[in-house]
Amino acid sequence: MKYQLRKKHQLRIWMLVLFCAHFNFSKAQTIIETSFETSDYSTGSLSGHSWSMDQGGMANVVSTASYVHSGMQGLRLYSTSEGVELNHEAYDKHTTGLSGTVYLDMWVKLLSSANNEVLQIAAYDLLPNGSGRRSLLFEFNTSDVLRVYNGSSKIEVSSAYYVIGEWTRLSAKIDYSTLTCEAAVNGNVIDAALSFRDSYDASSMGRSVDVKEYHALRVNYDTDTKDIAIDDVYVGTTVISDIPFSSPSTTRTVTVNQPEYATITISPQKDSYEVGDEVSVSIVVDEHYQFSGWTGTLSGNLNPTSFTVDVNATIGATVEVDPINPPNEFTIVVNQTTGGTVSLSPSVGPYYEGSTVTLVAAPAIGYAFSAWNGISGSSAEQTITVASDLEVSAVFTEVTNEGRTISVANASQLEDALDDMQPGDHILLSDGLYEGVSTSLNTLGGTSAAPVVIEAENQGMAMITGDAYFSLKNCAYITFKGLYFDVATYTLFKLQGCNHIRICYNVFKNVGDGGSKLILIGDGWDNTECVSHHNRIDHNLFDGKYDQGAWVVIDGSHGGTPQVSQYDRIDHNHFRFNQNRATNEKETIRIGMSDLSLSAAFCTVENNLFEECDGDPEIISVKSCDNYIRNNTFLKCLGTVSLRHGDRTEVSGNFFLGQNKTAEFEGSTIGCGGVRVYGKDHKIFNNYFEGLTGSLWDAACTLTCGDAYNEGVTNSSDLTKHYVVENLEFTHNTLVNNASDIEIGYRDDWGKAPINCLIANNIIVQNSNQVVTVKTSGKESDIHFADNIIYISGTGIWGDIAFADNEASNIDPLLERSDCRAPATHCDVLLPTQIYKLTSNSPAINASTENTFVYVTADSEGQPKIGLRDLGADEYNGVDEISNGVLDASYVGPNAVPFVESNTLTALPFLYEDALDLMIYPNPFSGSVHICCDGNGLVCIYNLAGQCVDQFEIADSYEWTAPEKGVYLVVVNRKGKIDRLKILAQ
Known part of the structure; x- marks a missing residue:
């Protein structure tokens, strides 16, 4: 143009x-x-x-x-x-x-x-x-x-x-x-x-x-x-003639970056050069080394060489060890000590004589660097010249802090307190709103002896709102407790390389932003080492999630050898109403990712209540190895616990209650499921499945075909495949009247059938449907059944497998539907719902004579076996107290009471929902409050210290006057049915 x-x-x-x-x-x-x-x-x-x-x-x-x-x-x-x-x-x-x-x-x-x-x-x-x-x-x-x-x-x-x-x-x-x-x-x-x-x-x-x-x-x-x-x-590039700019510079500089073990010489050597000047360059290399090429402005390996100056030039060289005549080689051994770590740069030898190595002592939170052993110097970073073998360690001293109590009343004060936190600090949030709190914390926190606690002064009364987030990197021993979150944010808590972070007794009313991951625990994405471990999420209410994205994610580092965060624990939470079904990426909990799936997480998910968590086909998606999903209750959840990737996970002591719930999604009917399995060496035992409505992917026990075998994974892209179910043990489970109990062999186009799987010592009761469905003939050939009771009545049928006597017996297990925690002699405290349990004459008692499993030492209620282990999830034991069972809101979330056989009430933080049969109004109130319930009962009113400040009988209604202002807990016991509600006297 x-x-x-x-x-x-x-x-x-x-x-x-x-x-x-x-x-x-x-x-x-x-x-x-x-x-x-x-x-x-x-x-x-x-x-x-x-x-x-x-x-x-x-x-x-x-x-x-x-x-x-x-x-x-x-x-x-x-x-x-x-x-x-x-x-x-x-x-x-x-x-x-x-x-x-x-x-x-x-x-x-x-x-x-x-x-x-x-x-x-x-x-x-x-x-x-x-x-x-x-x-x-x-x-x-x-x-x-x-x-x-x-x-x-x-x-x-x-x-x-x-x-x-x-x-x-x-x-x-x-x-x-x-x-x-x-x-x-x-x-x-x-x-x-x-x-x-x-x-x-x-x-x-x-x-x-x-x-x-x-x-x-x-x-x-x-x-x-x-x-x-x-x-x-x-x-x-044309000069602007009518503006008095200075003339274009014709001088240039030549900078030499001298390499180790060599000397670069330039001629002529001047402070500055004119454009067009010729400069010659040569290099002389020390003994035991060799020159391999120029860097910077120059290229090639000609020595000497020359160039014409036209830009500001930088000249360097690559010098390497002479493989024929190398220098002496020494070792540096670092002994790591309590209170910090020592790193080397370069991190890996060999360390040649005359080379330089930098050692950095990095104290852990709550510690300070004191001294070196093995080298001289008083600073935490030392550069040494290698002349011999070395053994080095650092001395770290624990910093003593008295611990401060810091009261804050708004978002700005909270952010300041977080940025200035010291081990032992107790940050108390006054009642009120904390709009848009945003903080990024790096290498802060406490120690095991002096943790940092960020806590609501009155539990549930400090509300975090707006576009809030807490980003923690390399932090430790910090607890976030008793807060109320009503936020619109992508990631509320993001933990990278943290340990011993605890998020507890909080309420999360998350509306999301279209793809939120409310809590993300992991490390820097590209980090070559994952240092995230021992974090805990417990006693929280997660109430309503209507946008895309998982609720809680356990991630890790994806650089080098990918590794998922380890030894994290998710317990005693109430997850409810994860709604608006999506085809993917809306799990309630995800543990790992495809590329992390070969690494061990040792993550424990226990004693949680999942209520109507329908957002994803996978309620819990396990994509890592060595996890524990135990003692949880899944109530009317459209989906399954999916062992999607990884090996050696245990699923035990869980209660899957469908209550005949179904829904329509993308033109199909979806239902409540149990456990779907891929990978090898999983153990599924002591679980209770009743009234589940799912099939295909969502049967009580789903064993599909796979599109890959478990051995010889060499390409990271292979980790997204569906690995064959192998060496599975599905044992001591109770299944009652599900739409589909066991499904085998779906996706024949994947072609790879389950390998060496055992289904033994289970009780299956079916009165209207098919127990076993084989989707593709022959895919069940390496699935072995042994010593099961599969009792058929009504229109129920065994289905696609005709069992031999040693595989299954069609006898009545004599179960009884009961809400007693233990047999009738111990029925003073009731379960939240009735389930089927053994009676004294059941043929399942002491019946596991052929197949015994050393890891099955107790039943689904935590009771030890008496004699031989009974078939199914329940052990008939009228002696020992139980420690696990069907959960409701009483035993999870911020108001949780311990799951023990007595009904003694311990101190409770606060309640987050109205009991169905208990109404109190007005609330908050001034002076007196009306307590109404359905029927007669005994009322005890507790203060926040757990002390019963008043006790009385109630017949339908009662007017109560508070002795002083504050938060109280009303507990109504009606023939073993216990309702609880938090009230506020103003």
Whole structure:
């Protein structure tokens, strides 16, 4: 495209020809030379000529006089609400741009802008890695402020040089050789040599450190209404003749980075060089080493060599050990001690004689570095020259803190207290709202002896709201307790490389933001080592999740050898109403990921209540090894516990209660399921499955085919496959009247049948459906049944397998539906719901004569076996107390009472829901409150210390007067049925 040049630019070119002839420069280049005239631009939307709009707003070529500086047309840049970004990209990030000295000249008029937002004009160097570096940067707004940047500092231009709202000429000379700029406004040069706005980081450039170039011009304006006129734009290497910029620099520098074990010599050696000078370079290498090539400006391995100076040059060399004549080699052994770690750089030997190694002692939280053993020096970082074998350790001293009690009353005070936390601190949140708390904590917290506790002064009365988040990195021994979260956020708690973080006795009313992961425990994504471990989430209410995304995620580090966080515990929580079904990525809990699935998590999920958690086909998605899913209750949850990836997980002591719930999703009926299995060496025992409505993927026990075998995984992309069920033991479970009890062999197109699986010592009662469904004939051939009771009545049938006598017996197990915690002699305390349990004459008692399992030492209620272990999940034991059973809200969440056989009430934090048969009004109240219940009962009212401050009998209703202001817990016992409710006396 040919541009029409104005007279002043013709003069520029003529002067540059003379200038370049004198200094032997290359031919001048013009990047932009336009006044948006009809010869090149038609009126309307700006297009072509390397221009683009990368945000909202409009860029139009117009003929309106107020937007035209010269000629007949100019450019209007405007928007009524959103940001605008106009780019002229002459060279993309992979193309060589302009180096040396580049000139910019343009006319700009800012007609209007709302809220005094700032207009910015910048020249960019686009790097191959996708980032950019600004050299020149102008900015101005409608409040008569015009600035130019000198590095990160702003220089305000004298208002004598311009008038906002009128045409302003902005000019610059940008020297990519010296990384300096000169700027002019209306022809007046700013009295400063300006450094580039952005510095260059050699490690992230993606190209030679010596190469700095012009690639693009950008005009941007962030938000709100703006109206901008632009005209007469020039970018190129031609000198701007009518502005007194200094002459282009002809001097260059040569910097030598001397390598270890060698010396680089340059000749001639001077402080500065003229463009065109010839410089020779040579290197002399120490004994035991060899030169392998030049780095920086030079390339190749010619020694000596020479080059012609044209840019600021940097010269280095790669020097390696001579494999034929290497130096002496020594070892450095680091003995790690309590209170911190010692790291080496380089971290791995061999360590040659004369080489340098840096040792860094990093104290753990609550400790300080004291001294070195094995080397001298008093600082925590020491660099040594290796001369012999070494054995090194650091001495760390525990820091003694008295522990502070810090009271906070708003978000700002809380953030300050968190940023300043010390071991032993107790941060108390007063009642009230804490809007948008946001904090990022790094290497803070407490110790096992002096943890940090962040706690509501009155549990449940400090509410965290808005777009809140708590980002913790390398933190330890911090507890978040008794808070109420009603937030709209992507990740509320993000833990990276943390240990012993506890999140407990909280309420989470999460509305999400369209893809939230409320709690994420893991490490830096690319970290080569995962140091996250022993974190705990317990006694919380997770109440309602209606957006996409998992509720709780156990993640890890994905660099090097991927590793999931270890020894985390999720217990005594109430997860309810995970709604709005999705096909994926809406699990209530996920433990691991596909690429982490070969690593062991040792994560325990126990004593939780999952109520109507329907968001994902996988209620709990296990994608790692060696986990424990035990003693949980799954109530009307449309989905399964899915052992999706990984090996050796135990699923035990759980209660899966479907209560005949189904739903429609994407044109199909979905139901409540039990456990779906992939991978090897899993153990599923002591579980109770009743009234489940799922099939196919969602049977009580689902054993599909796989599309990969468990051995020989060499490619990380293979980890997303469905690995064959192998060496599964499904034993001592009780299944009662499910829509589908056991399903085998779905997805014949995957082709790989289960291997060496055992289904033994179970009780299955079926009165209306098929017990075993084989989806693909023959896929059950390596699934072995032994010593099961499979009792068929009504219209129930065994299904696709005809069992031998030693595999299954069709006899009545004589179960009794009961809500007693133990047999009738111990029926003083009742379970939340009735389940089927053994009676005294059951043929299942002491019947596991052939198949015994050393890990099955107790039953689903935690009672030890008497004699031989009984078949099914229940042991007929009228002697020992139980420690597990069906859960309701009484035993989980912030108000949990211990699951013990007595009904003695211990101190309770607070309750989060109204009991179904208990009504108290008004609440909060002043003076007296009305307590109403269905029937007669005994009432005990507790204070927060767990003391019963009043006790009385109630017959339908009672008016109670509080002795003083505060939070109380009302407990009503009606023939073993216990209702509880928190009340507030004001």
